[in-house]
Amino acid sequence: MTITISPEDVLVVVDVQYDFLPGGNLAVAGGDEIVPLINALAKKFKNVVMTQDWHPADHISFASQHPGKTPFETVELDYGTQVLWPDHCVWATHGAELSSDLDLPHAQLIIRKGYNRAIDSYSGFQEADRQTLTGLAGYLNERDVGRLFVVGLATDFCVAWTALDGAAGGFDVTVVEDATRAIDSNGSLEKAWVDMEDAGVQRVMSREILG
Ligand code: VGL
Ligand code: ZN
Numbered sequence: 600m601t602i603t604i605s606p607e608d609v610l611v612v613v614d615v616q617y618d619f620l621p622g623g624n625l626a627v628a629g630g631d632e633i634v635p636l637i638n639a640l641a642k643k644f645k646n647v648v649m650t651q652d653w654h655p656a657d658h659i660s661f662a663s664q665h666p667g668k669t670p671f672e673t674v675e676l677d678y679g680t681q682v683l684w685p686d687h688c689v690w691a692t693h694g695a696e697l698s699s700d701l702d703l704p705h706a707q708l709i710i711r712k713g714y715n716r717a718i719d720s721y722s723g724f725q726e727a728d729r730q731t732l733t734g735l736a737g738y739l740n741e742r743d744v745g746r747l748f749v750v751g752l753a754t755d756f757c758v759a760w761t762a763l764d765g766a767a768g769g770f771d772v773t774v775v776e777d778a779t780r781a782i783d784s785n786g787s788l789e790k791a792w793v794d795m796e797d798a799g800v801q802r803v804m805s806r807e808i809l810g
Pocket of ligand 1: 752758
């Protein structure tokens with residue numbers, strides 16, 4: 600059951616940024632462990648695109664912007680329920696930079712997301728209002744690419760939402776499970792896998808691709 604990667608397939612590397620790595624403001628446990636795997640996977644792909652969480656300092660997803668609230672609580676916003684986070688990935692800060700341990704010189708596109716103060720964006724395709732597009736689908740469709748293989752951080756937020764929106768957009772989407780790590784807040788990881796399975800997102804391990 601080896602998966603053969605074709606020249607049309609795309610590796611989508613989600614949010615491998617210092618704030619999501621150990622020592623970061625929203626550190627994902629074991630987040631650094633996936634970097635060597637991502638580098639190995641990337642050698643199989645001609646097409647690599649990346650996403651980068653990129654927030655203004657007063658972003659609405661930050662608990663610090665909601666008096667009396669603490670991280671991992673929720674608030675109701677115009678577009679629905681928003682989980683509140685520690686300040687993270689503030690643009691032009693170290694925490695927002697992509698890890699320099701990534702070895703992806705052939706990456707073709709970096710999509711920044713979450714830069715509108717009033718709208719979060721876990722997904723690389725569209726913001727949390729479910730209306731504002733990032734342009735990623737347009738880019739991929741224009742280039743007539745093959746399957747999408749999604750890796751990165753965090754499994755239950757930006758990886759899952761990117762995978763779900765990719766599937767909704769008609770792409771064949773696979774998440775490489777061991778090349779992701781999760782935040783897992785209030786059952787979010789379990790729910791993310793159920794949602795992805797329901798949407799037809801495939802779930803594989805890196806050895807199935809690396810051999
Ligand atoms: C993410 C929470 C807030 C992620 C981004 O990359 O999964 N999670 N912003
Ligand atoms: Zn964020």
